[in-house]
Amino acid sequence: MRLWLIPILPLLGAAINGLFGRRFSRQLVALVALGFCGAAFAWALWAAAKLSGGSYSETIAPWIRAGAFQVNFSFYLDHLSLVMLLVVTGVGFLIHVYSVGYMWEEGGFYRFFCYLNLFMFFMLTLVLGGNYLLMFIGWEGVGLASYLLIGFWFTRDSAASAGKKAFIVNRVGDFGFLIALFLMIRHFGSLNFDQVFGMASRMNPETAGAGLLTTIGLLLMVGACGKSAQIPLYVWLPDAMEGPTPVSALIHAATMVTAGVYMVARSHAIFERAPMALTVVAVIGTLTALFAATIGVCQTDIKKVLAYSTISQLGYMFLACGVAAFSAGIFHLMTHAFFKGLLFLAAGSVIHSIGGEQDMRKMGGLRKKIPVTFWTMTAATFAIAGFPPFAGFFSKDEILWRAYQVSWAYWLIGVFTAFLTAFYMFRLWFLTFFGEYRGEEPRAHGEHGHGGIHESPRVMLVPLVILAGLSIAGGWVGIPGSLGGGNQFERFVGPVFHAAIPAGGGEHGRETARQEREAEGSEPETNAGTELMFTGISVSAALLGLLLSWWLYCKRTELPGRIARAVDGFYEAVLHKYYVDELYAILFVKPLIDGSSKILWQGIDRGVIDATLDNSADGAREVSDTIRHMQSGNLRSYAGWVAAGAAGVIVYMIWIGVR
Amino acid sequence: MVPLSYYLVLSGILFACGVTGFLIKRNLITIFMSIELMLNGVNLSFVAFAAHWHALSGQVFVFFVMVVAAAESAVGLAIIIAVFRTRETLNVDQVNLLKL
Numbered sequence: 001m002r003l004w005l006i007p008i009l010p011l012l013g014a015a016i017n018g019l020f021g022r023r024f025s026r027q028l029v030a031l032v033a034l035g036f037c038g039a040a041f042a043w044a045l046w047a048a049a050k051l052s053g054g055s056y057s058e059t060i061a062p063w064i065r066a067g068a069f070q071v072n073f074s075f076y077l078d079h080l081s082l083v084m085l086l087v088v089t090g091v092g093f094l095i096h097v098y099s100v101g102y103m104w105e106e107g108g109f110y111r112f113f114c115y116l117n118l119f120m121f122f123m124l125t126l127v128l129g130g131n132y133l134l135m136f137i138g139w140e141g142v143g144l145a146s147y148l149l150i151g152f153w154f155t156r157d158s159a160a161s162a163g164k165k166a167f168i169v170n171r172v173g174d175f176g177f178l179i180a181l182f183l184m185i186r187h188f189g190s191l192n193f194d195q196v197f198g199m200a201s202r203m204n205p206e207t208a209g210a211g212l213l214t215t216i217g218l219l220l221m222v223g224a225c226g227k228s229a230q231i232p233l234y235v236w237l238p239d240a241m242e243g244p245t246p247v248s249a250l251i252h253a254a255t256m257v258t259a260g261v262y263m264v265a266r267s268h269a270i271f272e273r274a275p276m277a278l279t280v281v282a283v284i285g286t287l288t289a290l291f292a293a294t295i296g297v298c299q300t301d302i303k304k305v306l307a308y309s310t311i312s313q314l315g316y317m318f319l320a321c322g323v324a325a326f327s328a329g330i331f332h333l334m335t336h337a338f339f340k341g342l343l344f345l346a347a348g349s350v351i352h353s354i355g356g357e358q359d360m361r362k363m364g365g366l367r368k369k370i371p372v373t374f375w376t377m378t379a380a381t382f383a384i385a386g387f388p389p390f391a392g393f394f395s396k397d398e399i400l401w402r403a404y405q406v407s408w409a410y411w412l413i414g415v416f417t418a419f420l421t422a423f424y425m426f427r428l429w430f431l432t433f434f435g436e437y438r439g440e441e442p443r444a445h446g447e448h449g450h451g452g453i454h455e456s457p458r459v460m461l462v463p464l465v466i467l468a469g470l471s472i473a474g475g476w477v478g479i480p481g482s483l484g485g486g487n488q489f490e491r492f493v494g495p496v497f498h499a500a501i502p503a504g505g506g507e508h509g510r511e512t513a514r515q516e517r518e519a520e521g522s523e524p525e526t527n528a529g530t531e532l533m534f535t536g537i538s539v540s541a542a543l544l545g546l547l548l549s550w551w552l553y554c555k556r557t558e559l560p561g562r563i564a565r566a567v568d569g570f571y572e573a574v575l576h577k578y579y580v581d582e583l584y585a586i587l588f589v590k591p592l593i594d595g596s597s598k599i600l601w602q603g604i605d606r607g608v609i610d611a612t613l614d615n616s617a618d619g620a621r622e623v624s625d626t627i628r629h630m631q632s633g634n635l636r637s638y639a640g641w642v643a644a645g646a647a648g649v650i651v652y653m654i655w656i657g658v659r
Numbered sequence: 660m661v662p663l664s665y666y667l668v669l670s671g672i673l674f675a676c677g678v679t680g681f682l683i684k685r686n687l688i689t690i691f692m693s694i695e696l697m698l699n700g701v702n703l704s705f706v707a708f709a710a711h712w713h714a715l716s717g718q719v720f721v722f723f724v725m726v727v728a729a730a731e732s733a734v735g736l737a738i739i740i741a742v743f744r745t746r747e748t749l750n751v752d753q754v755n756l757l758k759l
Contacts, residue, residue, distance in 0.1 A: 636681070639678075639681055
């Protein structure tokens with residue numbers, strides 16, 4: 001069904017806009033970008049309709065052939081990549097539409113849409129690729145597109161360096177991914193998903209294969225940490241908010257940063273046989289969720305709050321993957337794409353309406369002035385906080401429940417994080433939309449100013465409303481059994497994760513306890529009561545967060561300042577993001593800069609390479625300075641030299657003759 | 660019969676006298692004579708070897724050298740006269756127009 005068309009269409013759009021967009025009118029640029037992106041979405045829908053029998057793969061052409069090793073241009077579609085495909089194209093298309101309104105007044109309009117379409121191309125390659133190498137190409141490509149879009153306002157120094165930071169931090173992760181690929185080539189002789197997973201699932205987890213699979217799993221996780229902004233490589237994502245807001249929504253919330261989750265879920269056959277790697281995934285996810293949420297509580301920049309919230313939610317997804325509840329992770333990925341994309345777009349609409357201000361302390365009382373933005377943002381806020389029946393509730397609850405089945409510690413941290421999430425999201429909500437307006441009257445200045453607080457144009461509001469609808473209803477596809485649903489989502493995506501696991505366990509008798517528990521978890525009626533209780537706990541945690549932030553930011557607005565003063569040291573640390581950036585600067589950046597400037601530049605380049613050349617030139621000059629005195633121009637001295645030379649030759653010959 | 664080595668030593672002494680004269684004398688005429696002395700020193704060794712080995716080619720070679728030396732002295736003396744006419748001196752240290 002010509003899957004390759006889906007990535008190629010946005011590439012065409014990028015090429016047309018990139019090559020000729022400078023001469024196009026804004027309308028035409030928008031038409032090209034939206035047309036090709038929409039066509040990809042339509043084709044994806046058509047492919048979804050045609051997909052039967054669980055999976056479909058197609059090979060376009062051989063790419064690399066070296067002996068028995070072969071990599072093809074091949075595309076692969078199953079229910080997992082289908083979910084990703086629809087999220088990427090669907091949310092991506094909505095954000096394209098929104099961007100037309102948001103970027104209308106900006107310079108470089110065609111350049112923006114060229115990059116945006118290019119991003120779609122790489123992201124779709126990543127999602128649809130039928131082998132790890134094609135996935136890696138997409139993986140690198142989205143990094144490139146992310147770099148270009150973060151640094152879109154490249155004349156601003158902070159934007160340019162944020163782009164660089166994102167790219168460099170991602171390289172660290174890509175390094176791990178790449179080594180994992182090399183290990184696969186070395187030991188499996190292939191990079192195709194079916195061959196690698198087939199071979200991995202035939203391996204006995206308790207013998208030599210386990211070390212290999214654990215190593216590959218950990219290295220893949222390093223790659224996922226870079227792309228999906230997990231500890232310790234999360235530092236680039238908050239800075240990436242320097243890019244235009246639609247970019248933050250598309251790349252740094254809805255799609256690209258979830259690529260790591262997708263990759264881990266895709267590699268489930270490897271991770272399931274590497275329990276240690278899974279534990280690492282779960283621990284990293286849990287810690288990241290908690291860590292980022294605590295930072296989010298103190299941020300004052302509306303986009304930074306959302307950025308830390310994204311990191312925290314990605315932590316949830318990794319927690320789900322780490323407890324082998326891959327479909328719950330993907331479910332959260334999908335709902336997160338809806339509500340976090342919406343949150344960013346709505347935040348962009350807020351920023352747009354008040355003339356480019358991003359500091360929440362200078363907002364307030366916007367409820368009446370921008371009602372559509374307010375109501376859509378409300379839907380997203382309730383969704384991320386996990387209130388039923390919004391989308392985030394179902395996916396987060398599913399993850400927490402599955403996490404509890406593995407360890408109560410995961411669950412406890414998860415619930416506490418859910419409380420923090422609700423707290424900082426409602427803090428954002430109250431600070432932005434309630435109380436009195438604290439900023440100045442926006443003048444017609446900066447990036448977005450039109451003068452006066454005003455609602456955004458319709459082209460921006462329509463995507464907001466659609467995403468709000470999805471944020472409310474998107475979770476209903478996965479209502480768990482305990483709440484009277486059938487968890488269709490689990491049934492839809494689940495087979496992907498169970499297909500590779502041998503059902504009976506006859507020859508693979510050593511099914512881990514985790515998998516047994518997982519099997520147990522998929523029979524909801526046995527645990528329905530307990531599950532309901534846990535649901536109640538997580539909802540009340542969210543409610544507690546709502547009440548606390550209402551009390552602090554609506555009722556007693558002087559309290560937050562007093563609390564901050566009471567725990568001054570801790571507050572300072574959180575405000576400065578636990579000084580992680582500073583720590584990395586001391587640990588890695590400074591030694592690197594010092595090393596390259598003192599050792600490589602001053603020491604080796606100046607001291608060895610340059611010095612060799614300079615000294616040999618100096619030496620040549622010294623020697624010729626001395627020797628040139630022979631060329632005195634005095635005829636008799638020349639004759640003397642000739643005579644001396646002749647005498648020398650004669651002496652030499654006599655000496656030879658004597659010997 | 661006088662042994663070959665005597666001739667060769669004499670030839671060497673003559674040549675060395677020529678070289679020394681060439682190097683230390685400042686008068687062009689004397690330098691010119693020193694060159695002739697060197698040529699004749701070499702001529703002596705040629706004839707000595709020719710007589711010793713009973714080979715005619717050495718003596719023939721001497722004739723060539725003498726012819727060339729005669730031609731050279733004709734040209735050389737002409738140059739010396741031309742130099743004297745322009746410079747009013749035969750001191751080589753003052754004939755240094757070509758020196759930088």
